Amino acid sequence: MKLVVKAPAKINLSLDVLYKRPDGYHEVEMIMTTIDLADRVELTLLDSDKINILSHNRFVPDDQRNLAYQAAQLLKERYQVKKGVTITIEKNIPVAAGLAGGSSDAAATLRGLNKLWKLGLTLDELAVIGSEIGSDVSFCVYGGTAIAKGRGEKIVELPPPPTCWIILAKPFIGVSTAEVYRRLDLTGMMHPNLDEMIQGLENNNYQKVISHVGNVLEDVTLHLHPEVAQIKDQMKRFGADAVLMSGSGPTVFGMVQHDSRMHRIYNGLRGFCDQVFAVRILGERYPLD
Structure with a gap:
């Protein structure tokens, strides 16, 4: 079976x-x-x-x-x-x-x-x-x-995010999560506003969601791996609405709602990065069969 x-x-x-x-x-x-x-x-x-x-x-x-x-x-x-x-x-x-x-x-x-x-x-x-x-x-x-x-x-x-494209770009490097957490300085850290993000999700408000993405591990990984910062800059330059590193990295994702902009970012990054994907958000919890 x-x-x-x-x-x-x-x-x-x-x-x-x-x-x-x-x-x-x-x-x-x-x-x-x-x-x-x-x-x-x-x-x-x-x-x-x-x-x-x-x-x-x-x-x-x-x-x-x-x-x-x-x-x-x-x-x-x-x-x-x-x-x-x-x-x-x-x-x-x-x-x-x-x-x-x-x-x-x-x-x-x-x-x-x-x-x-x-x-x-x-x-x-x-x-x-x-x-x-x-x-x-x-x-x-x-x-x-x-x-x-x-x-x-x-x-x-939580409710799923508003419908949009996610463009992912991963450079050909690995990041040690343990190392990133070890180097994390919790003093004076700017914390993302989770309450505003949750409100954005609950109200299906795309502008609020993209305005409140945040990842406190980013600064550590960007310092260790400048190529991740370069990918972020390229995504912004190609027109992503929001750009953020996922987890401890090194993958960076951009959010866009329009197909034409998704294609521009995807094609622009393909010549710059090893692994690039354009995917939709699933966002809904699994049923138990």
Whole structure:
């Protein structure tokens, strides 16, 4: 028996860091939304008690380091599942890009194995399990648009953003999230206005949404990787309504409503950057099959 699950990327419309917690993690408040750039996760039921990871992408680990492997292992142990699974991951989301590709693969694995192994868990229960794997996995279990607090595991659903194009550009570099957080200076930081962003989403107000995008990690990554700042400048020059780095980077996204401007930005960046995508926002939470 096989099951195919879509694993969409996410972008951060807003990312704020409040303080460093006693457990070493940072307390965050993030507004995230899913976009129509997705990995394809195929789950094949095995009678033997093992987990296999298959991927043609050399940057995707095929062992316990893979978050999808960890998701399957956690479900097997918690619910005494004796059957196994082969997880085939077709990567479309750039790796180490600030788009939660690995987290989304893990979330897709949780949702798919819940069905394949007939566990009968709710999305809320899967999200709690996901929080043990990684900070973005809980959000990716639900999909849609939400504010995430705590380490990222406390999820409150929000309305989807107004209809628009998202142009993504990722330079051929990787960014260490741990390094970015380590270098983050919380003193005197300008915090994005989450309340205004939430109002923009609730009122379907595109101008308010684009006026209040913000990411406190940007300054750190832009300092470490000047090419990310160059991509931001190019996107603005080509006419994006709002430009922001997603997560800890290095992917930068621009928002536009008009097709003609989307094409101009997309074509302009293609000669400047390794990986460029133009996609729509998904924005709606998944139903549980």
